[in-house]
Amino acid sequence: xxxxxxxxxxxxxxxxxxxxxxxxxxxxxxxxxxxxxxxxxxxxxxxxxxxxxxxxxxxxxxxxxxxxxxxxxxxxxxxxxxxxxxxxxxxxxxxxxxxxxxxxxxxxxxxxxxxxxxxxxxxxxxxxxxxxxxxxxxxxxxxxxxxxxxxxxxxxxxxxxxxxxxxxxxxxxxxxx
Numbered sequence: 001x002x003x004x005x006x007x008x009x010x011x012x013x014x015x016x017x018x019x020x021x022x023x024x025x026x027x028x029x030x031x032x033x034x035x036x037x038x039x040x041x042x043x044x045x046x047x048x049x050x051x052x053x054x055x056x057x058x059x060x061x062x063x064x065x066x067x068x069x070x071x072x073x074x075x076x077x078x079x080x081x082x083x084x085x086x087x088x089x090x091x092x093x094x095x096x097x098x099x100x101x102x103x104x105x106x107x108x109x110x111x112x113x114x115x116x117x118x119x120x121x122x123x124x125x126x127x128x129x130x131x132x133x134x135x136x137x138x139x140x141x142x143x144x145x146x147x148x149x150x151x152x153x154x155x156x157x158x159x160x161x162x163x164x165x166x167x168x169x170x171x172x173x174x175x176x177x
Contacts, residue, residue: 007037014043019060022047026068033068045078059088066092072099076106088113095120099128109135 007058010032013021022043024067025032034042040051044065047058066075079089095117100105107114114135122129133141151166161169 008032008035010035010043011037011041013047014061015046015049017047017057017061018055019064020056022061026064030068030142033065034074042074042078044075045081048078048120056084060068062089063092067096072097072103073106080106080108088116093128094128094132098124099131101131104131104135106136110137111135112140117138132133 005056010022010025011023012018032043036042037046044062047061047065053056066079072093075093080094090111091113094104094107094114114132118129118132121132136144147169151161151169155161
């Protein structure tokens with residue numbers, strides 16, 4: 001449903017950073033998250049362009065649209081073009097969707113906010129977790145190395161700690177920073 005300016009309600013809600021309206025529209029029709037306006041801009045681009053993270057509403061609107069994302073490449077391209085410093089948006093995306101190695105290369109590095117996605121990514125794939133760790137701030141990587149060495153030392157001569165418990169310990173060591 002477009003108006004006389006070839007705009008859908010999702011475009012107005014996104015450009016006005018109306019997170020509640022965006023959320024409601026996406027519940028009804030999730031495919032709207034990627035509907036281009038008359039200039040070809042998806043709602044995420046409109047939200048990022050309009051206020052560039054200057055308000056809580058802008059951040060909430062962008063989060064709603066990122067969480068609706070399956071086409072990873074266009075979402076990453078839009079994030080990189082308008083707000084490569086919003087690492088929480090990248091964390092939301094990578095926690096929710098599996099990424100290829102090429103898609104991981106599109107994520108800015110270092111990305112301190114990515115640490116929050118580690119538990120979800122570890123649950124999904126050790127390979128992807130390695131790619132995520134490679135994009136963390138050096139201090140966070142150092143904390144992970146220390147925790148991993150401590151776990152290895154603690155297990156010498158003992159019963160091995162399950163992989164699930166090890167993953168949780170490593171993830172927690174990042175989240176306490």
